[in-house]
Amino acid sequence: MSPWRLRLLIISLLTVSILGALDHTIVSTSLATVAGELGALEHMSWVVVGYTLASTVLLPVIGKLGDAIGPRRVFLASLVLFLVASLACGFAQDMPQLIAGRVVQGMSSAGIQLMSQTIVAEVTTPRERPRFMAIIGAAFPIAILVGPVLGGLITDYWGWQWVFWINLPFGVVALALAMVAIPALPGFGRQRFDVAGTILFTIAMVALVLAVTWVGDADLAVASIVLFAIAAIAFTAFFLVELRATEPLVPLRLFANRTVAAGTALSAIIGIGLFAITAYLPTYVQMAYRTSATVSGLIPIATVFGMLVSNLLSGWLVSRTGHYRVYPIAGTALGAAGLLAMSLLPVGAPLWVPMILMAVVGIGTGGFMSLVVAVVQSAVPRRDMGSMTAGVNLVRQIGSTVATAVIGGVIGFGVAALLPGSLDASTLTPQLVHAASPEVQSQVAAIYSQVFAPVFLALAVVYALGIVAAVLLPAGRLSDEHEPVPSSQPVTA
Structure with a gap:
């Protein structure tokens, strides 16, 4: 890649990575306001849990998909989906709509974060990679530093909807840069998809995330123990399946x-x-x-x-x-x-x-x-x-x-x-x-x-x-x- 195109690529990937990282930290400050206006304080935690669950469960699936069809396609599709989900979250009229939007945001955020790292790996040498990976990786600490304060300011002066809509102008610019800067990165194709591994991993991760989320609630203690057991069984079955799969979800x-x-x-x-x-x-x-x-x-x-x-x-x-x-x-x-x-x-x-x-x-x-x-x-x-x-x-x-x-x-x-x-x-x-x-x-x-x-x-x-x-x-x-x-x-x- 030419130096100017590489710079455009890194700017685009860094912008999108910051948006994805901020999407997790910026929302935390506005949660109480959102729950109050939508009248569903008891479901407030699901705005965070739904996002975390979706982004965690889909990581290996997205990684495998990037290997199959190429990281450029997955990245661009994830970014478009992220912007659509951000728009939908801001227009949510009740808590179920917002939670659904946050689930889609979590799915797409996992895609843009993961494919950003994969694209950097594809277009650089191993020697160049740490410097550019560090720039992309700076998105997370930046989001921790500015996210809560920025979320509070936006909620107080513009309204909580703009916590989500603020992604749109920056995301559109990043999308335009990405379409110009990211080269065609072909995938390797896959003869078969690891359906059994995907199902078992999804069950295991959903059970685990819900178990650790509910473990501190006395009313849900029994449910948490049951979910831990389900997660343990599903993870065990997942590893056994992966050892025998032709195209494993996680290449053990x-x-x-x-x-x-x-x-x-x-x-x-x-x-x-x-x-x-x-x-x-x-x-x-x-x-x-x-x-x-x-x-x-x-x-x-x-x-x-x-x-x-x-x-x-x-x-x-x-x-x-x-x-x-x-x-x-x-x-x-x-x-x-x-x-x-x-x-x-x-x-x-x-x-x-x-x-x-x-x-x-x-x-x-x-x-x-x-x-x-x-x-x-x-x-x-x-x-x-x-x-x-x-x-x-x-x-x-x-x-x-x-x-x-x-x-x-x-x-x-x-x-x-x-x-x-x-x-x-x-x-x-x-x-x-x-x-x-x-x-x-x-x-x-x-x-x-x-x-x-x-x-x-x-x-x-x-x-x-x-x-x-x-x-x-x-x-x-x-x-x-x-x-x-x-x-x-x-x-x-």
């Missing part, structure tokens, strides 16, 4: 490659070790450090900003030198050290201490967050590029979903068990604690520090396991050579 044979296995494990560790705890950091800071909601946002901001900077820096450095192994080793070590120090913080430590420590965790994680995707892509045949890119993203998303639910349960049960009888865990809010006596504030701060300490320690152990996975990555340099582009061939059903 590739995990015999040490680079693929270690890179996938590192991706899962990011989801489990950092993404899962980020949502609880503001609550921890408000309770343990007795700060306002605004001040409590400084720690996740420091974490994500560190992630953004190191993500871009490591991608640039790897593209210059070709050497990649040191970054996941150093990154997991920094993550483990930062989380270990968080678990040892005494009550009453200055707020800048956890801010620096979580920034260190973010820096360590960002150093290999996008890099592992590029490294795994360089280790697989071109015909499996979409499938393995989907696999790396899938384990990260599953790890984050499950770990978030587990951490939430540990915090909820731990705080409830340690609170004195005069305080009710179900109605405990930062405002209530801040209005209480200094003795109560100190007691609650000590309880939250005590409950969060083993959580941080467990996540430090996860990152320590990541050091092992990083060490197992084969040493070497990424190649400067393009893999030959496949010749076009008919696609069979």
Whole structure:
């Protein structure tokens, strides 16, 4: 590709990736307003759950489809569907219509995020790939930083409908750029589709996501246990089917490659070790450090900003030198050290201490967050590029979903068990604690520090396991050579 066309391509992919990432974070601020105006507060969580469920379940299917018919077609179709779904969400007259629109948004968002990474892999050499993958990967931390604030401003001044409609002008421009910049990328065709694997995987993921969503609700505890059992059975059957399938949904044979296995494990560790705890950091800071909601946002901001900077820096450095192994080793070590120090913080430590420590965790994680995707892509045949890119993203998303639910349960049960009888865990809010006596504030701060300490320690152990996975990555340099582009061939059903 010519330099100008490559720049247009990256601008288009980055714009679309930011829209897809923002679509998840920007909506969270407007949820209460949306639910109130549509008169369905009890269904509010399904706006998020439906999106997450659709985007997770379809990842391997979209990856396989991209390998079959080419990532350009899947990307453009996903982007058009995303814009149509955004338009429909803004015009929703009731909660079922909005949830249906969000499901379609989740499906299409998975397609544009996954195909963005696959297209970058198709048009660049393994050596160039980390730099461009880091640029595309910057969409996620950018969305975390600006999404909630942007969502609040749009909801307050324009109305919640514009949270969805804002996608349209940027998406249309990105679509026009993509149609010009993305070259024809033929697929490899498929003789048969893995129907059994797709059905089993869908059952397993739907059961798992619903189980972890409902696990903290006492009224749905039995249903959650049943769904966990269904998920376990379906996943077991799925792996057995994949081992025998001619064209498996997830090519398990590739995990015999040490680079693929270690890179996938590192991706899962990011989801489990950092993404899962980020949502609880503001609550921890408000309770343990007795700060306002605004001040409590400084720690996740420091974490994500560190992630953004190191993500871009490591991608640039790897593209210059070709050497990649040191970054996941150093990154997991920094993550483990930062989380270990968080678990040892005494009550009453200055707020800048956890801010620096979580920034260190973010820096360590960002150093290999996008890099592992590029490294795994360089280790697989071109015909499996979409499938393995989907696999790396899938384990990260599953790890984050499950770990978030587990951490939430540990915090909820731990705080409830340690609170004195005069305080009710179900109605405990930062405002209530801040209005209480200094003795109560100190007691609650000590309880939250005590409950969060083993959580941080467990996540430090996860990152320590990541050091092992990083060490197992084969040493070497990424190649400067393009893999030959496949010749076009008919696609069979």
